[in-house]
Amino acid sequence: MSRQSDLNKSFKLAVRSLLTTCPKQEFRNAFPNFSTSEQDSLHRLFIQVITSLHENIEDEFESLCLETQVGAALDTVEQLVEEQGLDPLLSEKTNIMDVKCDISTAKKNEIQYLTGMLERVEEQKRLMQARIEQLKRGKQDVSGMMDVVEKLRSGTLEYGTCDNGLRNP
Numbered sequence: 001m002s003r004q005s006d007l008n009k010s011f012k013l014a015v016r017s018l019l020t021t022c023p024k025q026e027f028r029n030a031f032p033n034f035s036t037s038e039q040d041s042l043h044r045l046f047i048q049v050i051t052s053l054h055e056n057i058e059d060e061f062e063s064l065c066l067e068t069q070v071g072a073a074l075d076t077v078e079q080l081v082e083e084q085g086l087d088p089l090l091s092e093k094t095n096i097m098d099v100k101c102d103i104s105t106a107k108k109n110e111i112q113y114l115t116g117m118l119e120r121v122e123e124q125k126r127l128m129q130a131r132i133e134q135l136k137r138g139k140q141d142v143s144g145m146m147d148v149v150e151k152l153r154s155g156t157l158e159y160g161t162c163d164n165g166l167r168n169p
Helices: 002-018 024-030 036-067 070-084 096-167
Strands: none
Touching (some): 002 070, 036 070
């Protein structure tokens, strides 16, 4: 409840500084056409109004805080701050050099990871290009073999016709 009590204290201080009574002499100077007794009566009435305003505003603020459960919300925030070490005034890790070192290390790790990925992709690309070249050569070899087979067929057919011609003279 420390944050809620701090909030209440801060609010009350703010209200008091806004709704302070002015010195009696300044009040009298504000109403120069009135008699002294009338000025005193007006000043007492002013003090009563200011006091009533203080009380009403403070009561309204407290009921509004209860209605909206400000205390529970502030307790939750305080618990999260403690758990996660988010309070910069209490944190021991406010050293800028530590933060710089942590960020630098994270960036170096990221660069190493990305460099490794790039090297793997380049190796895959090289392997794929080698395979494509191999397949192209294989295709040329196959078409070259087809030419050889075709020549052999035609040569065999010619040989057979030449042989028949020699036997029948």
